[in-house]
Amino acid sequence: MGILCPCGVSVNACSKNNNVEFISKCKMRRGNITYLANVCVTTLNKSTLSLEFVDTKRPCSNNFLFTANAITSIVCKKDGQNCVVTVEGTGLVNGRQYSFKAVFRDQIAPAANDIVQSFVIKGFFDQNGAVCVPQGSIIALGCQEL
Amino acid sequence: MKASSGRLSQYLLLNSEENLSNYLVETELFSEASLYDCLKKYKTIVIKPVFGPGETYIYTENNMFRIVSMMDSITCPDKEAVYQHLVHKEINQKYYVIKPIKMNRRYSQNNCHFFVTVHRKSTLLDWHLIVTTEKNNSIRGRGIYRYFRQKIVNLSLLVAKKLGESFPTCNTIVIEIVYDMKEGIWIHDTMLHLSSSKWSQHLVFITNRPLESYVPHTDLCTKVSFKSFLSRYNEVIIKPCYGQEGIGIVQITSNYDHSYEIHSGIKKFRLATLEETYHFIEENYLYKKDYVIQERLPLATINDCPIDCRVIVQKIDSTWRSTGKIVKVAGEGFFITNAAQDLLPLETAIQNSNMSHININLLEDEIDEICNSAAKQLEENKSGIKIIGFDIGITDLGDIWIIEGNHTPDLSMFYMLEDKSIYMNILKSKRNMTPDS
Structure with missing residues (x-):
């Protein structure tokens, strides 16, 4: 990569049939989530992150795309050989701004799934617990506890 | 047991030299039996890992045993309890050595405790004393050192000669010497610094007159050098002797209100006193690795972020040439x-x-000249190298400093530039590099 990223994460993951919560509507919905992120603590302003939800039962009413417009904090924590990366900032859904917090876990063991431990868009959406995603879809770019 | 370049092997090598054996502190591999034997014979003993820093002291006082380490200070009623504590709480590496402390604690002001660094320019040349670094502050100790300097120097050179025969690729050796008014001169420890050590590389540069003025003032990090560097420069950096990717590098700043700021990664915090600051540094860094301390360079900045220049030099047709430069902007x-x-x-x-305002052409010429000269020096110290990536610091006034040279530089960063010509030039030069002789 050339530039060393001491703490950051690259995510290209999809998880199907998740039971998620729409906080604003106080309703649980089932659907597919796609996570995309490329974030690094040294390049916060160039970092990108998005979450797309597609409701598999009522597509028209609950589908949304959340795109971060400012990433304010990236914190890495080693857990054995694994790495937990917490990303915080703000983003937009249909032009409305929310703050968010996402926690990604890159697991080293080839047989273990990677995990999106939590993804909360404050006042709007909560993926409602940990979501397993295929091994290799979350890659910690660096895991220094800065 | 295989300790190769570890403490025990070095001790055994030195002990085979008749002129040194009387100055060596008896060293054994740590075990339950060696601990009990040592406790029976000596009032103060120390255990250290076979490789790297870290010390645990055991003092015998009034038929009790006091264990003092960076993590703990406890008293044990008997030697069995000492062993259990050491094994369960202190020991975290595979092998340790055990030895007595040849220093009279009651008269510590009379002790002289130094790290003596000896260096040779290449395997074929003679060893020279380069630096002495005081470990603990003692005015009388300094006087003693001056008085016995020649004897200490001779001993250190003899140590280096002996170890240098067995470790031909090592051109820098640090010898820990204690002189105690009651006990005499003792060689407490020896540490090999290979070519990848930042301390060894610093010595390569400072032993070459034209390059000396391009390297920041650097010393081994001890309590004495830590205080003296902070008092002289206000801002210092400590770096592990062996390290990469900037891991473990810390900046310490002395503030106007007499507090101290510690900056590591993106974290910054303040400590109230120098004593507290050193204790924090010792506990979190020096206890785990050997460190050097360096004056902080006032690097030029872009939008307040420090920058430095990575310069690739390659050996082409028996001549070192600069083939690429790129500037890294800190996050x-x-x-x-x-x-x-x-x-x-x-x-x-x-x-x-x-x-x-700096003239780019003049700056580039100066950088090329310094890097080519530094490459020659590093090659003398480590034969066979064909490519070096220098990190060159440039201050806002245009002053140039050699931060360090990497023997296996990352070239991919050049590929990330929009203009690929520098990258292609480095690759082309790589194909034309002087083959192994």
């Missing part, structure tokens, strides 16, 4: 450029920096 909140937010061609970086 926001970082003081090191290993964690870079951007990579720029030198010319663009200078235009965007706080040294835009």
Whole structure:
């Protein structure tokens, strides 16, 4: 990569049939989530992150795309050989701004799934617990506890 | 047991030299039996890992045993309890050595405790004493050192000669010497610094007159050098002797209100006193690795982020040539450029920096001249190298400093520039590099 990223994460993951919560509507919905992120603590302003939800039962009413417009904090924590990366900032859904917090876990063991431990868009959406995603879809770019 | 270049092997090698054996502190591999034997014979003993820093002291006082380490200070009623505590709480590496302390604690002001660094320019040349670094502050100790200097120097050179025969690729050796008014001169420890050690590399540069003025003032990090560097420079950096990617590098600043700021990664915090600051540094860094301390360079900046220049030099047709330069811009909140937010061609970086008044052509010429000269020096120290990536610091006044040279530089950062010509030039030069002789 050339530039060393001491703490950051690259995510290209999809998880199907998740039971998620729409906080604003106080309703649980089932659907597919796609996570995309490329974030690094040294390049916060160039970092990108998005979450797309597609409701598999009522597509028209609950589908949304959340795109971060400012990433304010990236914190890495080693857990054995694994790495937990917490990303915080703000983003937009249909032009409305929310703050968010996402926690990604890159697991080293080839047989273990990677995990999106939590993804909360404050006042709007909560993926409602940990979501397993295929091994290799979350890659910690660096895991220094800065 | 295989300790290769570890403490025990070094001790055994030195002990085979008749002129040294009387000055060596009896050293054994740590075991339950060796601990009990040592406790029976000596009032103060120390255990150290076979490799690297870290010490645990055991004092015998009034038929009790006091164990003092960076983590703990406890008293044990018997030697069995000492062993259990050491094994369960202190020991975290595979092998340790055990030895007595040849120093009278009651008269510690009379002790002289130094690290003596000896260096040779290459395997074929003689060893020379380069630096002595005081470990603990003692005015009388300094006087004793001056008085016995020649004897200490001779002993150190003999140690280096003996170890240098067995470790031909090692051209820097640090010898820990204690002189005690009651006990005499003792060689407490020896540490090999290979070519990848930042301390060894520093010595390569400072033993070459033209290069000496391009390297920041550096010393081994001890309590004495830590205090003296902070008092002289106000801002210092400590770096592990062996380290990469900027891991473990810390900046310490002495503030106007007499507090001290510690900056590591993107974290900054303050400590109230120098004593507290040193204790924090010792506990969190020096206890785990050997460190050097360095004056902080006032690096030029882009948008308040420090920059430095990576210069690739390659040996082509028996001549060292500079083949590529790239500027790394530190991430926001970082003081090191290993964690870079951007990579720029030198010319663009200078235009965007706080040294835009500098003549780029003159600066480049000076950088090339220094790097080619530094490459020759490093090659003398480590034969066979064909490519070196120098990190060159440039201050806002245009002063050039050699931060360090990497023997296996990352070239991919050059590929990230929009203009691939520098990258292609390095690759082309790599194909034309002087083959192994």
